[in-house]
Amino acid sequence: MVRKTVLACGLMIGLVVPLFAQTAAQLSDQVRRYVSVSAAVVALTHVRVIDGTGAPAQEDQTVVIENGRIRVLGPAAQVPVPEGAQVMELRGKTLMPGLVGMHDHLFYPAGGRGQQRNHHLFSAPRMYLAAGVTSIRTAGTYEPYNDLNLMENVREGSVPGPRINATGAYVDETRGRVKSPEDARRLVDYWVEEGAVGFKAYTNITREELKAAIDEAHKRGVKITGHLCSVTFREAAALGIDNLEHGYQVASDWVKDKKPDECPRGGTDYSALDINSEPVQAVIRDMVAHNVALTSTLAVFECSVPGRPPLRTEFVESLSPTTRLARMSTRDRALATADSAAKGLGDAAARVERAKAAFRKSMEFERAFAKAGGHLMAGLDPTGSGCSLFGLGDQRNVQLLVEAGFTPLEAIKIASFNGAKFMGQSDSLGSIAAGKVADLNVIDGNPAQNIADVEKVSVVFKNGVGYDPAKLWADVKGQIGIN
Numbered sequence: 001m002v003r004k005t006v007l008a009c010g011l012m013i014g015l016v017v018p019l020f021a022q023t024a025a026q027l028s029d030q031v032r033r034y035v036s037v038s039a040a041v042v043a044l045t046h047v048r049v050i051d052g053t054g055a056p057a058q059e060d061q062t063v064v065i066e067n068g069r070i071r072v073l074g075p076a077a078q079v080p081v082p083e084g085a086q087v088m089e090l091r092g093k094t095l096m097p098g099l100v101g102m103h104d105h106l107f108y109p110a111g112g113r114g115q116q117r118n119h120h121l122f123s124a125p126r127m128y129l130a131a132g133v134t135s136i137r138t139a140g141t142y143e144p145y146n147d148l149n150l151m152e153n154v155r156e157g158s159v160p161g162p163r164i165n166a167t168g169a170y171v172d173e174t175r176g177r178v179k180s181p182e183d184a185r186r187l188v189d190y191w192v193e194e195g196a197v198g199f200k201a202y203t204n205i206t207r208e209e210l211k212a213a214i215d216e217a218h219k220r221g222v223k224i225t226g227h228l229c230s231v232t233f234r235e236a237a238a239l240g241i242d243n244l245e246h247g248y249q250v251a252s253d254w255v256k257d258k259k260p261d262e263c264p265r266g267g268t269d270y271s272a273l274d275i276n277s278e279p280v281q282a283v284i285r286d287m288v289a290h291n292v293a294l295t296s297t298l299a300v301f302e303c304s305v306p307g308r309p310p311l312r313t314e315f316v317e318s319l320s321p322t323t324r325l326a327r328m329s330t331r332d333r334a335l336a337t338a339d340s341a342a343k344g345l346g347d348a349a350a351r352v353e354r355a356k357a358a359f360r361k362s363m364e365f366e367r368a369f370a371k372a373g374g375h376l377m378a379g380l381d382p383t384g385s386g387c388s389l390f391g392l393g394d395q396r397n398v399q400l401l402v403e404a405g406f407t408p409l410e411a412i413k414i415a416s417f418n419g420a421k422f423m424g425q426s427d428s429l430g431s432i433a434a435g436k437v438a439d440l441n442v443i444d445g446n447p448a449q450n451i452a453d454v455e456k457v458s459v460v461f462k463n464g465v466g467y468d469p470a471k472l473w474a475d476v477k478g479q480i481g482i483n
Contacts, residue, residue, distance in 0.1 A: 023068070024465050027157040034126075034160050036459060037466025039086035041066045046076050047090035050448055052097035052431035054413040057448040063095060065438040068464035072434055094446050094453070096412055097431050098134025098439035098462065100419030101162070101394045102295045103245060103379025105138055106147055109386045110323045110481035117142045121150055123479040124390045125161025127318065130472035131391025132441035132457040135163040135420065135429060139225060139245065139295070139379065140200035144169050148195045160472065162462070163439075165423060168196030171213045171224070172205045181212035188216040197423075198222050200245070203229035206261040211239045223422075225295065228252070229263035233283050237290040243422065244287070245295045246381075248273070248365040249358060253283050271357040275364040284365075284372050293375040293422050294366065296414065298400035299393040300381040301362050305355045306334040309396055312455075314473060315389055323386070323481030330385045363404035370406070370414075377422055378415040389480065395454050402451040409448060438464035 024038030032038075042065040049061045062079040064071045072079055081087055106125075110118040119142070128136055141147045144166070151164035168191025169176040171184055178184050188199060199217055201210055201224060210231055217224045218240065225243035228236055232253040233244055244251075248270060255264045273280065287294065302308045311331070319327060337348050370376045378401065380393025388396070394415065401411035420430025428437045440461040445453030460467045 027465070028159075031157055031160045034467050034471045035465055036468040036471075037086065037088070037461070041071075041082050041085040042464065042466070043081040043085040043087045044095060044442070045081065045087060045089050047442075048092075048094040048446060048448075049073065049432060050094060050096040050409065050412055051433065052413055052416040054409050054417075056409070057094070057446075061095075063432070063440075065461070065464045068438055070432065070434055070436050070438050073432065088442075088459075090442060093458070094443040094448070095432065096441050096443060096447065096454075097416040097429075098162075098441055098460065099132055099394050099398070099415050100377075100417075100423075100430055101128065101133045101136040101379045101415075102243075102377040102419045102422065103139040103297050103381045104128065104133065104136035104390070104394065105140065105382055106150065107142060108382050108389070108480060109384070110320070110326075118481070119143050119146050120390070120480065120483060121146055122483040123318070123476040125150065125154060125159060125164075126472045126476050127390035127392070128162045128394070129160055129391070129460055129462065129467055130457070130469040130476075131395055132454070132460050132469075133162050133391050133394045134439040134441075134460065134462045135165065135423075135425070137165040137198065137379070137419070137423065138167045139381075140167055140170050140175075140202070140227075142170075142175065144191060144194070144196065151195070160467065163429075165197045166195070167198045167200055168192070168194070170202045171199050171209070172202035174204065175202055178205065178209055178213075181208050184209045184213040185216040188213055188220065188222075192217075192220045192222060196222070199224045201226035201228065201231075201241070203227060203250075203263055205230060207231050207235055207239065210236065210241070214240045214242075225293075230261050232258070233292075234286045237286050237292045240290070241292060243293040243295060243377075246297050246301075247294060247362050247369075248275070248280070249301060249362055251283065254279055269354065269358075270361060271354040273361060275361055275368055280365070281368070281372075284369050284374065287369065288372050288374045291375070293377055293418075294369050296366050296376055296378045296397060296401060297381040298359075298362060298366075298378075298404065299388040299397040300384050301359055302396070302400060303384050303387040305359050306337045306352055309387060312392060315392055317477045318389065318473075318480045320478055320481035327386045331387070363400070366401075367405050370410075375418060375422065376414050377419045379419075398454050399451050408451045411451065412447065412454075438462075442466075 062076040063073040147166040151166040153159040154161040223242040227245040417430035420426040442459040444456040
């Protein structure tokens with residue numbers, strides 16, 4: 001049983017994780033071994049600052065961190081370094097907010113597709129933090145108590161990891177035993193009492209059950225998102241849902257002769273769908289009008305395109321031998337399909353083109369949603385074939401947002417400030433400003449010019465304590481698929 005230490009906030013901003021300012025001395029020995037910067041006062045001098053609001057990068061800045069928060073920031077020539085501060089001279093480097101992952105599970109399909117219940121309570125939090133992800137929302141879990149206990153362990157400083165906004169059990173029949181509106185209300189009430197800070201409805205829920213869950217969640221001051229199918233996006237928006245996951249590829253709004261409360265058989269193929277068409281634009285307008293946020297998970301959709309994504313060393317080295325074999329076999333089959341398509345063999349070319357088209361349209365949908373004024377956030381969703389991995393997928397999603405047409409500064413805002421704003425935490429997290437909690441990434445490069453530099457994290461600050469990504473990575477090598 002977890003302790004009820006969540007902080008209730010009014011006006012529908014949800015139950016959010018308390019922002020305790022931990023000093024290095026308050027961390028356990030297990031956590032302190034990863035710490036590289038532990039001074040109470042730290043001055044980051046001559047650094048480029050991307051503040052996470054979408055504003056232009058500011059060159060040659062000094063940022064002073066004191067007792068876990070940003071005390072002051074401004075031009076290096078104007079901001080004095082406090083006496084006794086630890087000084088980090090960061091010329092040529094960039095400071096940006098810690099990423100806020102809004103679809104960041106703690107489980108991973110260790111044996112490939114279909115085996116999604118292997119929770120990684122050791123490696124997942126370390127990998128997220130090493131990648132510069134300082135806050136996550138789990139967006140569904142098969143093991144709510146494990147997630148809630150880990151949320152508490154990280155909060156109290158006994159385990160290294162990002163801030164965890166743990167959701168309760170899935171709201172649907174197969175994962176949450178929801179077979180009626182009464183079941184939906186019961187599930188929401190139970191897990192809020194246990195400490196859950198939100199919920200995720202899943203594919204086979206009915207409209208009546210979803211409405212009951214939404215109303216009960218709002219009554220209890222928390223938000224609810226959904227990976228839907230039986231209920232359309234427009235229906236969910238009208239019912240009052242706060243957030244929808246993934247985007248157009250999972251929407252059932254455009255399925256001909258769709259039956260109410262039923263997920264279409266055979267799934268959906270929208271590769272030929274025109275994002276600028278009136279039916280699609282009507283869904284976007286409805287979502288915006290009802291203030292429904294959208295979570296981008298391009299990193300997991302990229303897995304369905306043969307030959308993508310690029311294979312990173314950190315990815316391969318983190319996998320256990322068995323998991324590596326499963327993942328590499330899946331990748332090899334995809335590459336073989338891509339090779340056959342290039343040679344015009346069989347129906348491979350058509351399948352690859354459909355996959356590419358669907359992926360492009362996912363990007364187009366998110367651009368259209370944001371252009372219409374929608375609130376877009378980001379997360380990796382470490383599921384499917386296993387090519388999107390804790391933290392690494394969050395970094396990849398930022399890069400894919402740029403590929404989709406967002407500027408690097410817009411993509412960083414989507415992946416940091418927008419998530420914090422949705423969670424009701426933007427007064428303290430998500431951007432770089434005086435008075436905010438010092439959740440920051442030091443980047444060896446300039447993501448404003450080359451978004452791939454988001455992968456070059458040299459120090460991760462959480463609560464003003466600096467963590468060494470290399471030490472965190474070292475301890476997860478060979479662990480994915482085990483713990």
